[in-house]
Amino acid sequence: MEAARYFQHRIRKQLQAETCTTQIIVG
DSSP: OHHHHHHHHHHHHHHHHHHHHHHHHHO
8 A cells, every 4th residue: 555655656646747848847
């Protein structure tokens, strides 16, 4: 259960980073 939560947190963090990068490229 703990690993799943950690994995989900990592995915969310990576997604956030990708969104930020995309905004920089588009902007």
